[in-house]
Amino acid sequence: MTLDTVKHAEQTPDTPLPWAELGLKPDEYERIVEILGRRPTGAELAMYSVMWSEHCSYKSSKVHLRQFGEKAPQSDAMLVGIGENAGVVDVGQGYAVTFKVESHNHPSYVEPYQGAATGVGGIVRDILAMGARPVAVMDPLRFGAADHPDTKRVLPGVVAGIGGYGNCLGLPNIGGEVVFDSCYQGNPLVNALCVGVMKHEDIHLAKASGTGNKVILYGARTGGDGIGGVSVLASETFDDSKPTKRPAVQVGDPFQEKLLIECTLEIFREKLVVGIQDLGGAGLSCATSELASAGSGGMRVELDTVPLRDATLSPEEILMSESQERMCAVVEPQHVDRFMEICEKWDVIATVIGEVTDGNRLEIFWHGEQIVDVPPRTVAHEGPVYQRPYARPEWQDALQADDAAKLSRPASGDELRAAVLQLTGSPNQASKAWITDQYDRFVLGNTVLSQPEDAGLIRIDEESNLGVAVATDGNGRYAKLDPYTGAQLALAEAYRNVAATGARPLAVTDCLNFGSPEDPSAMWQFAEACRGLADGCLALGTPVTGGNVSFYNQTGDVAIHPTPVVGVLGVIDDVTRRTPIAFAEEGQLIYLLGETREELGGSAWSQVAHDHLGGLPPQVDLEREKLLAEILISGSRDGMIDAAHDLSDGGLVQALVESCLKGGKGARIVIPDGDDAFVTLFSESAGRAIVAVPRSEELRFTDMCGARGLPATRIGVIDGDALAVQGQFEIPLDELREVYEGALPSLLG
Template sequence: MTLDTVKHAGETPDVELPWAELGLKEDEYARVRDILGRRPTGAELAMYSVMWSEHCSYKSSKVHLRQFGEKAPATDALLVGIGENAGVVDIGEGYAVTFKVESHNHPSYVEPYQGAATGVGGIVRDIIAMGARPVAVVDPLRMGAPDHPDTKRVLPGVVAGIGGYGNCLGLPNIGGELVFDACYQGNPLVNAGAIGVMRHEDIHLAKASGTGNKIVLYGARTGGDGIGGASILASETFDDSKPSKRPAVQVGDPFQEKLLIECTLEAFAEKLVVGIQDLGAAGLSCATSELASNGSGGMRVSLDDVPLRDSTLSPEEILMSESQERMCAVVEPDKVDRFLAICEKWDVLATVIGEVTDGDRLEIFWHGEKIVDVDPRTVAHEGPVYERPYARPDWQDALQADDAGKLPRPGSADELREQVLKLVGSANQASKSWVTDQYDRFVQGNTVLAQPEDSGMIRVSEETGLGVAIATDGNGRYTKLDPYTGAQLALAESYRNVAAAGARPLAISDCLNFGSPEDPAVMWQFVEAIRGLADGCQQLGTPVTGGNVSLYNQTGEAAIHPTPVVAVLGVIDDVARRTPIGFGTEGQLLYLLGDTREEFGGSAWSQVVHDHLGGLPPRVDLERERLLAEILISGSRDGMIDAAHDLSDGGLVQALVESCLRGGKGARIVLPEGLAASGDATDDAFVALFSESAGRAVVAVPRSEELRFTDMCGARGLPATRIGVVDGDALEVQGQFSIPLTELRETHEATIPALVA
């Protein structure tokens, strides 16, 4: 006689289940029982526990994330917005681009190589699931103190994992960041982004519709790796007393993923797929419940048909496993044979595991027993919603009152020169070529800009030169000082970086990395950052297309700096008109665009020279950012700018050093006067070189275009100050110091290799 496990659960209400061990709160477990009208089965409990985790359900953040929709600017470019695997924007000529940034923070601390590698794999599958061919990846990283022994363990493993997976997929890594700070010790941030390209008509969504349509699971076999991995790891603070919160990290196979990409794209091309969902966090629990919830009917699934690597897995483990390189497709019955044939051609294992039903229930069977009978919406989309208490922390006023402007400044030209070298050789400002040289940045032949440029750029159309640019930015130090302003500064810098390359910013994705939402101070930081980002996107006309929230980024009581990472995607009509950062031709005239003020709160100078964090971050003027972007884009398009570099961390001097080294040419600089309140010449030079005022860029203008360029800036009201000329083999600041490029290069490039040696 066949036992109905669901019926048995209804008849045995007092059976104890390990809800707390699976991460559910007592009231959450009670709510599951209320929803079902009985206690859950073990399999149902597994599904609710992973799908109601912070990582999957956004239970602490969704009430605030609504602002991105409520304040979304009107735009014709947005084709698919928040709620799908990734956002999609129209870039013209019938092309659409999908892009997204996500986190794989905690798994990358536990096992750096596989944690980072599977972060790349997961974000790439999100791109495939939208119907697009992946064309590039980016990797914004935050590591602990550069001199801490554990940084030497985590950083090389993470870089090797990103490079190993992305290089094997044949995807160029065109951008990202590497930032060191002691606040990330024990909790590094490994964010991964990807871009994909498709035609408008090829967009696919995650929904299971059409009664009788088959559910096909294809890709790798399901194993015990990553059971509860991302969903549980990303939902709890690390605590050595809770080993259950350190489950196995997923194990990736990039060669399997490459086959999965080609197999999926061929099935798309033959119009075989009705709906599709990748298997990432929460595995089959997520794929089945989300497909059914987004569709027009129910779903019936047999776990007996799921191909396994480990025959001892329980049904709960099969549902929770986060084994990589797997996807679920909804296929019409008369197209199943062709779909399976394509999978076989690409040596991809594929199995029909269920079908769409005309009901409204998700039913899952195991050895003939019904082990799951739920409304899929209650699993996928109707989880807990918390309005966590939040409050401005008591220490915020004292932090902001500790003004960086009071710090001792260089008193002589020699001291100024010494601090320039100290800055450009510091871990955060030093060359990241040790990292980026491990990535293939030019595979596929369509990369036109990559690190260390301001933004990565990919050619989309060989016929017309149409391309897209992407930049990721975020400054946790600024956001710690003022979360609202810090989030807007991240948006502004990424927006500025895209424009500096000559591309028009279109839309954003974000990865919001914060500490525990159960801490009212952290929750206040989170709420303020979202408010700042939503307001900023509304003003700049760049909608949020999707992204990721990563909470519980802390060890014990110590939270990371609030770190919203913002990815801005832009479009350029012809990549041949792109603007690099390097000063490449002697005689080019150098102009500083924007206003410079005495703004040092959260600056690189205050960190490197004084190990100080305090005061207020630079002020934000988003209308000035928009104007600056228009000038940079117009100057690039019309041939008035040969090189451009935004000013951000490290100020003008950092930008000059990077542009000189990138182009292999020196520069003679005459700094503007009257910037320092003291009126002292050295102090004036210090403010000009190290201030981190936003809304600025340095550009190299051909002599023949100087009048046209300055007329354009004057007509539009953008301050443009001529500060020098590209010349020689040194960076010479007249009246202060001169540093040969050889000395700058040695200082700039030696730091990171020495850290990991």
């Protein structure tokens, strides 16, 4: 094609451009013309198209995401909040921890291995760009029905991609989730979280300041893979009835990324950069415009100096390419030589591609001709903002009226026993070891807890044993029934999971996975989930530090369940005092903390036994969640509890099964007088946990619960080699283990 220079664009205002093919709406294209005072060049059009995509600009979600700032609780721990590559919190002793979760959903459906692998690579670079050493990853995953043929295509590739990339980087995978539901059949959710650690003084931000400072692109060469990549792919619905833009998925090289990490950390140690940005979604378009926009001046870039894997790439393709393992740094001239020496030491290609100017424009040149001349903020931070129409779906009332209480339920002991085995062997409740055993959970030697514990726990200081815990949770079934409550339940469960290990919850990251923002029903779900999460974070005192929105998760007009995934990070002063889920000591007493109500809407039992979704999700009491967390943390710190497990999907009986099997010890359980055995075992009331209390600590523990007003009911004892519910049933652990561990291998091969 003919190269469109800025001058030529001024002289040829009527030249047609493929703005619609690049995903821009008519009014968006007109706004670009208005901003520039002329038609854009081809390169400018490419930049605006990817940077104004839904994935990069948040144009449909911004108006709702503002609540996370407007309702943010006061937090002394917050060091860097929303707007940077990742949030940063103070965890004490001079340490700061950065963490963030993002999506790579559509690329992982198109090409499961590379989509998932590059999702891990991208989130790791976000953490690295903050100045931190990445120390762990997690992966919340959602797939279609476990027995569907396409799940057997997508899941093994996704798991292999996560394991292959993360294992090669030498990062432990310490947690996450795997959920199966037919609503994710055409749109699996592959969310990736990374945690990084640094000292306070090592925090870096994405900004280009200082006239004359050099802009250095370093890492892998730029190729044709991922042109438009996630920025376009994640901004459109899959629809079998019409052609769909499916750009090439990015191709990852974890060994190159490992070199890039070590190279970057050495550059940080020598304090050679004044600003840094990773190249992820939108590639160079994003890195150059965001650095310039957040800086104090402009930027000039010589695009033909960019190292290429494919010499035939056009400038537009170079700007849109989302090739992996690349970073962009702003370096003072006197430090350039040393910067290059370090890159050469690590066998990392580094090239000066431009410099910071004293103007206010981003100018890009190609073989001496100017092809881009734009105000960088209009590309990076001043894209369209939509007030999308939203409305409560017409079917919502009928869905909530379809109460699970009407479903036939087990009445006898034999029927309860059969229901427990059916639940334990269901894909969502069964062991995920077939998946998680493909991940290295203990590399680096600082993993304290990992799957299937309530939260992953990493030691970050070997002398003091300071550590951080992270948990991710999200129940799309709850959110479908009530997105406001569903989002709060996701937050409450992740908060509870962190507290169950003995860590104090500090901050939140989220990945909000929804259908098309152009569908008023999906937009209502999103608006309600944001409102619920913002209100919940304010009540719990855990600010949102950052995250991701993933829209267009639907095939045709069939959307996934609204799935807000919430990650909570907490701090523990001494990881040697952490609390695992395993029942390990016979004779210890089992206490149920919290209150159980008949709450079966959206429950695992209703799905497994009846394939039913209807009614209302469990109630949320955030003050009770805070109280429960305080008890769990104090009990762990003061040696009053030896095991703890939160109650969520599957209720009390699922938690008992998991704690018994993890520790290899049975339990004898007594249903309290007057309570319904089925409700006690299968209800999913929130704000609950089970704990194992040494007999010597029982009085101290119950006094603490009583003094603080938390219901604590002694329901049994750790004993024997079976899960026995008095007067109802008994199941040997060997039988439970066979069902629990055999389900996924038999389904997935």
